[in-house]
Amino acid sequence: TDDPSALCPSCMTPMSKQLAYKAPLILVATEGGFVKEMPVKYMVMDDLVVKPVSAVSSITSLKDYFNVTDVGVLHEEVVQFGKEEALKLLKLSLDSKSVLTGLFMTRVKVEK
Known part of the structure; x- marks a missing residue:
C-alpha cells in the first residue's frame, strides 16, 4: 500500500516500512527439473512417469490413467x-x- 497509516490485517500494526522482494525458496522448472529446499511427494506411474502429487492430482491420475471411478476399491x-x-x-x-x-x-x- 502507499498509505503509511494502513494497518496490517493480521497483526493490526501500521504498514509503514518498505520491504524488499524475496524470491520463494521453491524452484520448480516447468519442463523437467527438480524442487529444491522443500519436501514434496511424487507419484510414480506404471510407465515410470514421475509427477508431483497432491490429493487432487492423485484422483485425476487415477481417473485418467486407470479408469478408477470408485476410490473405495483402492488399498x-x-x-x-x-x-x-x-x-x-x-x-x-x-x-x-x-x-x-x-x-x-x-x-x-x-x-x-
Missing part, C-alpha cells in the same frame, strides 16, 4: 525394494509399459 500396498527388485525393474522397463504392475502385483493372489 495401500507397502512394498520392499532391494537389489532383486531393482534388477527386475530395469528388465521390465525395457520390455513393458506397465513396469510397476509387473514388478509388484505379480505376487498378489487374486481371490475368487
Whole structure:
C-alpha cells in the first residue's frame, strides 16, 4: 500500500516500512527439473512417469490413467525394494509399459 497509516490485517500494526522482494525458496522448472529446499511427494506411474502429487492430482491420475471411478476399491500396498527388485525393474522397463504392475502385483493372489 502507499498509505503509511494502513494497518496490517493480521497483526493490526501500521504498514509503514518498505520491504524488499524475496524470491520463494521453491524452484520448480516447468519442463523437467527438480524442487529444491522443500519436501514434496511424487507419484510414480506404471510407465515410470514421475509427477508431483497432491490429493487432487492423485484422483485425476487415477481417473485418467486407470479408469478408477470408485476410490473405495483402492488399498495401500507397502512394498520392499532391494537389489532383486531393482534388477527386475530395469528388465521390465525395457520390455513393458506397465513396469510397476509387473514388478509388484505379480505376487498378489487374486481371490475368487
